[in-house]
Amino acid sequence: MSELIDNRRHRLEVLKGIIHELHDGASPESVKDRFRAVLEGVGAGEVGALESELIAEGMPVEEVRRMCEVHAAVFRDQLARRAPSHHPPGHPLHTLARDNRAIAEAVAAYRAAVASFPSGEGRLEDAQLAAWRAAHQRLAHVEGHYLRKEYLLFPFLEKAGIAGPPKVMWRLHDEIREHLRAAGEAVAAAADASGEELALIRDTVLLPMLNQIDGLTEKEERFLFPMCAENFADTDWAAVVEQWGQFPPLLVEPEGQWRPSPAEFPARLAEVPVDDAVRLPSGHLSLRQLTALLNTLPVDLTFVDSNDRVAFFTEGAERVFARNRAIIGRRVQDCHPPSSVHIVQRILDDMRAGRRQVAEFWITLHGRFLHIRYFAVGGEGGEYLGCLEVTQDVTAIRALEGERRLLEEGSAA
Numbered sequence: 001m002s003e004l005i006d007n008r009r010h011r012l013e014v015l016k017g018i019i020h021e022l023h024d025g026a027s028p029e030s031v032k033d034r035f036r037a038v039l040e041g042v043g044a045g046e047v048g049a050l051e052s053e054l055i056a057e058g059m060p061v062e063e064v065r066r067m068c069e070v071h072a073a074v075f076r077d078q079l080a081r082r083a084p085s086h087h088p089p090g091h092p093l094h095t096l097a098r099d100n101r102a103i104a105e106a107v108a109a110y111r112a113a114v115a116s117f118p119s120g121e122g123r124l125e126d127a128q129l130a131a132w133r134a135a136h137q138r139l140a141h142v143e144g145h146y147l148r149k150e151y152l153l154f155p156f157l158e159k160a161g162i163a164g165p166p167k168v169m170w171r172l173h174d175e176i177r178e179h180l181r182a183a184g185e186a187v188a189a190a191a192d193a194s195g196e197e198l199a200l201i202r203d204t205v206l207l208p209m210l211n212q213i214d215g216l217t218e219k220e221e222r223f224l225f226p227m228c229a230e231n232f233a234d235t236d237w238a239a240v241v242e243q244w245g246q247f248p249p250l251l252v253e254p255e256g257q258w259r260p261s262p263a264e265f266p267a268r269l270a271e272v273p274v275d276d277a278v279r280l281p282s283g284h285l286s287l288r289q290l291t292a293l294l295n296t297l298p299v300d301l302t303f304v305d306s307n308d309r310v311a312f313f314t315e316g317a318e319r320v321f322a323r324n325r326a327i328i329g330r331r332v333q334d335c336h337p338p339s340s341v342h343i344v345q346r347i348l349d350d351m352r353a354g355r356r357q358v359a360e361f362w363i364t365l366h367g368r369f370l371h372i373r374y375f376a377v378g379g380e381g382g383e384y385l386g387c388l389e390v391t392q393d394v395t396a397i398r399a400l401e402g403e404r405r406l407l408e409e410g411s412a413a
Contacts, residue, residue, distance in 0.1 A: 003189075012194050014034065025042045029057060042239065048275070073120070079221075088256065088258050089256035089258065091235060091237070092148075092175055092241065092244065093225050093228060093229060093249070094254075094258075095251075095253075095254045095257070096145065096149075096220070096225065097225065098255070099252050100145075100217045102251035105213055106139045106142075109138070109211050110132075110136070110138075110139050110206070111207075111210055112131075112135075113131040113132045114132060114135075114202045114206050114207075116128060117194040117195060117198040117199060117202055120196060122195040123195070124190055124193070124198065129191060130188065130382045133187050136183060136184060137185050138182060140316055141248070141250060141251045142180075142213065143248055144249055145251075146173040146176075147247045147248065148167075148247050148250075149169065149224070150170055151243075151247070152239075152243060153224070153228055154169075156228070156236045156239075156240075157227060157231060160231040162231065165223065170221070176216070177208060179206075179209035179212065183209060186201045186205065219266045223410065235260070236258045236261035238259075241259065295314050295315050295317075296316070297314065298316055298325075298392065299314075299317065299390050299391060300320050300322070300387040300390070301388065301389070301390060302314075302317065302391075303387070303388050304348075304388075304389070305386040306352075306385055309330065309331060309332070310335065310350055312334055313327070318393075320392070332344060347387070348387060351374075351384065351387055352384045354376075354384075357375065357376045358373060358376070359373070359374040360372065360374070360377055369395045369398055370391060372390070372391050373391075374387055374388070374389055375388045375390065379398075
């Protein structure tokens with residue numbers, strides 16, 4: 001046991017040294033042999049534990065992320081030779097592994113498209129620009145791949161106590177997204193760019209982006225996917241499959257309709273810690289949490305049931321229109337002045353008949369600009385359940401200009 005502890009401590013110290021060298025400007029190539037040696041024979045679970053331990057000891061995620069550059073330098077040439085996934089067709093890991101093959105091909109096509117950039121004052125020819133644009137549009141599909149990792153794989157890893165690798169990978173996703181955004185802007189303006197400008201874009205944006213995607217793909221195959229296979233139960237995979245279609249498409253489609261057995265929502269995510277919890281398909285809330293959450297929303301909500309009776313309203317600190325609990329169970333028509341009852345009745349009749357899903361109005365009242373919307377609420381079978389009124393004071397929203405990307409201390413927001 002002491003030998004295992006000593007080995008882990010040794011690996012941690014070597015990895016720290018490598019990361020510090022990278023921070024000080026060393027190239028991934030210069031440290032890849034030591035990196036390969038320290039992780040030789042180490043399983044995916046231990047790599048995840050090492051990353052988590054480095055972060056727990058205070059090393060910033062950004063510094064741990066530098067290891068991914070070394071992963072790319074060490075293993076990039078192995079990706080094309082990797083054996084197909086051993087998971088059955090349709091299994092999420094089978095599909096993600098196939099998508100990685102397609103991503104590798106898209107990266108190669110992108111490299112080929114930018115390799116022929118002109119030099120000096122030359123300009124891109126129409127065919128060159130079309131090839132670059134097509135390669136960029138195809139590579140942009142990595143977003144669906146990354147979102148599935150972030151929202152379908154990472155939560156279960158964290159539940160299993162593996163927090164470090166998801167943090168590192170999510171940071172890499174965001175860096176790649178920023179590079180893709182910059183690359184998209186460059187593609188849009190490429191027709192007027194000189195060869196000198198294009199070379200600068202290629203060397204500072206495009207090639208670093210492609211190297212990052214290659215390195216991240218390799219890290220998934222060598223470490224992330226094995227960690228998921230080791231730690232996910234069938235019920236976890238059931239939840240992944242159930243929510244798979246909620247995200248943008250991948251470069252590939254699942255090859256089958258794989259389903260785990262039993263196919264049920266995972267108990268680990270559906271645990272209810274309190275007796276009065278309201279269980280919903282996407283989670284659970286205690287009655288206290290639910291009440292506070294609804295009353296914190298920056299809108300006023302009123303729900304009228306299928307019998308046109310007021311069933312519920314929120315009680316936020318700053319309501320737009322006065323409400324009191326005496327209206328619960330009252331016909332909504334009786335809650336409006338006679339002059340507007342015909343409008344209310346028409347909205348309800350149209351929604352009940354399926355002729356209208358939304359009705360909206362906006363007015364100025366006491367110097368405030370109010371947005372009032374009515375939504376038809378339907379059940380899974382399409383039956384009419386009632387009408388939701390949403391009222392919002394949008395005066396301050398309409399006055400917003402420019403952008404705010406950072407939190408400002410002391411701001412009311």
